[in-house]
Amino acid sequence: MKRLVISxxxxxxxxxxxxxxxxxxSPDLDHDGKVTFAEFRKAQADRMxxxxxxxxxxxxxxxxxxxxxxxxxxFGGADGATRIAQMWTLGDTNxxxxxxxxxxxxxxxxxxxxxxxxxxGWLSKGExxxxxxxxxxxx
Numbered sequence: 583m584k585r586l587v588i589s590x591x592x593x594x595x596x597x598x599x600x601x602x603x604x605x606x607x608s609p610d611l612d613h614d615g616k617v618t619f620a621e622f623r624k625a626q627a628d629r630m631x632x633x634x635x636x637x638x639x640x641x642x643x644x645x646x647x648x649x650x651x652x653x654x655x656x657f658g659g660a661d662g663a664t665r666i667a668q669m670w671t672l673g674d675t676n677x678x679x680x681x682x683x684x685x686x687x688x689x690x691x692x693x694x695x696x697x698x699x700x701x702x703g704w705l706s707k708g709e710x711x712x713x714x715x716x717x718x719x720x721x
Contacts, residue, residue, distance in 0.1 A: 609710070617705040622694045627686035641680040644670065 609617045609625035617625075636646045644650065654666040673681050673689055697705055697713040705713070 609705075615707065617710060618703070619691065619694050622705065623687055623690045626690040626693065627683065630681075630686055631683060641682045642686075643680050 609621050611621045611624065631640065631642065634642045634646065634649055650666055654663045670679075670681070673685055675685055675688070676682075693713070694705065697709050699709055699712070
């Protein structure tokens with residue numbers, strides 16, 4: 583249950599940040615109809631670092647993530663602020679007030695594994711659609 587909650591929080595954070603930044607390219611980088619973890623990670627963790635890590639130190643701080651503040655407003659007042667705080671708490675596993683590449687990749691891996699319903703090591707279009715439909719829901 584805890585893993586599902588963590589996965590849902592990371593998914594909400596990543597997809598909300600993704601929506602804030604625009605739709606972006608398909609995670610199926612080689613267009614073979616399968617999304618591998620490497621492709622998924624690039625579309626999730628790498629993209630978040632590219633967009634939010636303004637000082638390019640490989641970590642996202644709360645201070646440099648104005649996008650996170652905007653997301654809190656979009657989620658709606660106190661409830662939004664609570665969700666963002668939970669995302670940081672769950673994602674910042676070493677409690678240094680930063681989201682590192684390793685922490686973002688761990689979140690991507692949890693999301694990928696949760697979405698890979700048949701456990702074949704890749705995501706189909708159907709699995710991606712289900713993941714998107716469930717985005718932001720607590721497990």
